[in-house]
Amino acid sequence: MRYRTVLVEAGLIGAAALDTFVHMWSDAPVSIALGVLGCVVLPLRHRFPRAVFALTLPAALLEAALVAPFVALYVLATRSRDRRVLGVCAVLFALASAAPSPFDDEAVKPSDTAVYLAYGLATAAVPVLLGQLVLTRRELSQRIEEIQEAKEHERVLHAQAMLARERAQLAREMHDVVSHQVSLIAVQAGALQVAGPDPATREAARTIRTLSVGTLDELRTMVTLLRASGPTEPTPQPTLADLQQLVAASGIEAKLTGVPALPVGTPGQRAIYRTVQEALTNVRKHAPGASAAVELWQDGPYAGVTVTNTPPGRPALPLPGAGQGLVGLHERACLLNGTLESGPTEDGGYRVHMSLPLN
Template structure:
C-alpha cells in the first residue's frame, strides 16, 4: 500500500481547515480571520506538539464556527496520549468553546439553546477522540502481534537448538557406550595377543592393531568431548538395549563375570537401559584398568528401590595404557539423575572397585 509523506498529509489537512474557515464566512473581520489562521497553522505542530496544537485551536472554536481544525487537533491528541483525564478535559473545553455564546452581550441568548448546542458539541468533539483512541489501540495491537510472533520465532529457534543439543549429547553418549566399548575390547585383545603370540608376524600385526585401536580411542575421546560440550545434558531419543541383552553383554565382555540376583519383570524401558549401560561401562572399565580381575554383577531390588552393583577384584597384571576422560562415569550419573536415582563408584578395601546404581521403583 502506498504511503504518503507526512508533510504532504499535514499540508492537505491545513488546506481543509483553511477551506472550512473561508466557507463559513459569516464574519470576515481581520481579528477573527487571524484567529482562524492561527488555528489552521497550529495543525503543522500536531505531530510533535499535539497538546499545543489543540490549545491553539480553542480560540477559533470560541470565535468562529470552524469544525475541521479542532477535530483534527483532537484526533491527533487522542492518537498520541494515553492520559484519559486530559482527553476528557479536551472534549469539555472544545464543547464549551464551541457552544458558549460569544460575545457575551448577545441579545438572542437563550440558556436552553446553549445547552442543546453544548450537547451537540460534546458529541462532535467526542467522535475524533474515539477515533484517535481506536487508531492508538490498533497500533498497539499490531505492535503486540509483532512481539508475539517474534517471541514464537525465538521459542521455535530455542526448541530446535534444544533438540539438536539433545541429539548431539545422545550421539556422544552412544559413541562412548557402544563404539568405544568395542574398540577398547579390540585394544585389550590385541594387547593380549601381542604378549602371547610367538610368531613375529602375528606379534607385529597385534602391535599395529593395538596401536590403531588406541589412536581410535583417543580420537573418539576428543569427538565425545566436543559433542558433549555442544549438546549439554541430553536424554535418550532412540531405543537402547534392555535386560534381555545383558547375558550377551557378559559373554562378550572378555573377562570372567558372575551374574547374581534378578529384577522385577515390570521394569520400564528407561530403567532397563540404564542398568544395561551401567553394567557395560563398569565391565569396560574393568577390562581397561584391571586386567586379570574378575567381576560380579549383582541385580537387586527391594520395596522402594532397584539397581545393580558391579564389583571387580584386584587386577593380576599391569593395565594397558588407554585414553580415558571419565565421560563414562559422568554419563552414568546423568542417566541415574534423569530417573531420580543415584550412581556411586569407588575403590574397595581389597583393592578392587565397585559401582552402584540405585533407582526408585
C-alpha cells in the first residue's frame, strides 16, 4: 500500500509537471517558479487542501497548467460540504484558466475569453462533482457500518432484556410457589417433631425440618441472585472504569465529567455504560457534526448518567434504524428500579438521563 501511494504521488506530480512544461508560454523566472511550486505542493493536498489549491492557481493563470489545480480542487471537494467555498474555488479555477496570460503577446478577443470561461466552468465542475460523489459514498459507507453495529447492539440488548424477564419470572415462581410449599413442609415437620408418638418419628421430623429450613435459605439466595443479576454476556462485562475509553473511541467530540467512581453495583455500572454507548451511537447516527457531554452524577440516594449532545452540524442522511436501543435501555433501568428519560433539548440537541437507586 505504501509503494502504491508513492507511485500515485509520483504519477500526479509527473503529469502536472508535463502539463506545465507543455503549456509554458515564456521563460520568465516567476512563471517557471510558480509552475514548479504548483507541482511540488501537490503531495500536501490532503492535509492543506485549500492552501494547495490556492498555490496551484498562479500556474493556471500564467501558463495554462490545469492538471495541478484540477487535482487540488478534486481533493478539496472530497473534504468539504461547504458549497459556497467549492463554488468560489470553481469560479477561480475557471477565471485562472480563461484569463489571458500576461506573458502571451497575442491579443485575445473578448468573445474568445467568454468561450474560454465557459469551458473553464465546465472543466471546474468535473472535479467538484467527482469529489462530492466520493464524499457521499464515504459517508454512506460509514453510516451503513454504524447502522449495522447499532442493530447488532440492539439485538444483544433485546436478548438480554428477554433473559432478564425470564429470570424475574423464574424468581417469582420460586418465591411464590416453591418457597411457600417448602415452608409448609417445615411447619408440618416442626409440629410432628413436638407431637410425635415416638422418638424415631420425632427424630425423622426434626431431620425433615432441618433440611426444609436449609432448602428455604438456599431458595432465598437463588431468588436474590436471579433478581439482582442483570443480563449476561459472553464477553467481559464493562464497568465505569471503561467509560473513558468508550468516550474517547466514540468517533465524535465528547467529554466525560462528574463523579469518577459512583457507588453503584455491577448491574448498575453495566446499565450506565450501555446508556452512554447507546447515546453516543445515536449522536453519530442522527446528529452528524454534533458534540456530546457525558456527566456522571450522584444526588442523595440516586446516581446515574446524563448524555447531552448539541444540534447536528449538518443534515443527517435518512437511513433506517431498528429503534429499539432506547427501549432496551428503559427496560434495563426498570429492572434496576431506576428511570430513563430522553428527549430533545431547547437548543435543538438531545438528552438521555438515567437515574438508579443506590440501594
